[in-house]
Amino acid sequence: MDQHGTPAKHVKVLGLEIWGLEVTQGDSSAIIGSQADDNLWPKHHRVYLILKQEIADGVYSGTEPMQGEIWLAERFNVSRITIRKAMGRLTTEGLVERQRGRGTFARHQHDHSSPVMASLSGNIENLVALGLETDVDLIELTYAVAPPHICSVMVKPEGSVMQRAIRVRSLDGVPFSHLTTWLPEDIGRSFTDNEMRDTPLLRLIERAGHRIAKAEQSISAKLAAPEVAQLLQIEPGEPLLSVQRLVYDDVGLVVEYISGLYRPDTYEHRMEYDRSPSSTAEIWTTRTTTHGDVS
Secondary structure (H helix, E strand, O other): OOOOOOOOOOOEEOOEEOOOOOOOOOOOOOOHHHHOOOOOOOHHHHHHHHHHHHHHOOOOOOOOOOOOHHHHHHHHOOOHHHHHHHHHHHHHOOOEEEEOOOEEEEOOOOOOOOOEEEOOOOOHHHHHHHHHHOEEEEEEEEEEEOOHHHHHHOOOOOOOEEEEEEEEEEEOOEEEEEEEEEEEHHHHOOOOHHHHHHOOHHHHHHHOOOOEEEEEEEEEEEEOOHHHHHHHOOOOOOEEEEEEEEEEEOOOOEEEEEEEEEOOOOEEEOOOEEEEEOOOOEEEEEOOOOOOOOO
16 A cells, blocks of 8 residues: 555565455455454554554655544554554654644654674574674573474474573664574583573584584564563564574484574565576576574
């Protein structure tokens, strides 16, 4: 949707249709109000998240007023009170400004580059380097029977005891990632809690006798659960970049499973591609990068 009211086909944040619903003007078959009443988040919070994202994306010009309460209430199929609550919150946060007799205007924030710029295809040395440049809070460290799917991906017998740790990484005091790691018990018991706070985990794994050789990972998107949102200082239900990674040593053993959730406003995923001709077609290949993400 642009500032003139042309509706968008889908409302997405980081590629997510937040409630699995289209939100379009006049489309009563795909709206927040009637089909998402059992959703975890209140309606005004969901409206707030979408409008906040649209403001960040530059949907509203800032020189023309946004649509009024009646239009927005019809768009989202909610009451005007719900719209008022969402707009009130945006006003409090300085994202919109209400001008008497003129309407409500989006206030564009200054463009701040993400403090953590990283390529998720970075090599192992880069992963260690960025680990040294950021701060870590160890939220939880336990030894427990790993869930079946964790045992499966780590090629361990079902019922295996492993180390489970939850950490939050920050840069300049701003949290940007929530990391849940599973390690084989013998590796986990080779270092202390304090060492895990002060030393990149990959170095601790190598110190335990497992030379890191490679990693496999997948990237998707998830919504922030309340517990994660509190630690990352964001709103529940906001989108997060989700990264799952398996780390292998030089003899092929899986020595770490990590599930990372990253704030998209503080962590930026960049990749560069080269156009490479093949015998059948022009294809894109990734270019070697100099940054890595955190483990």
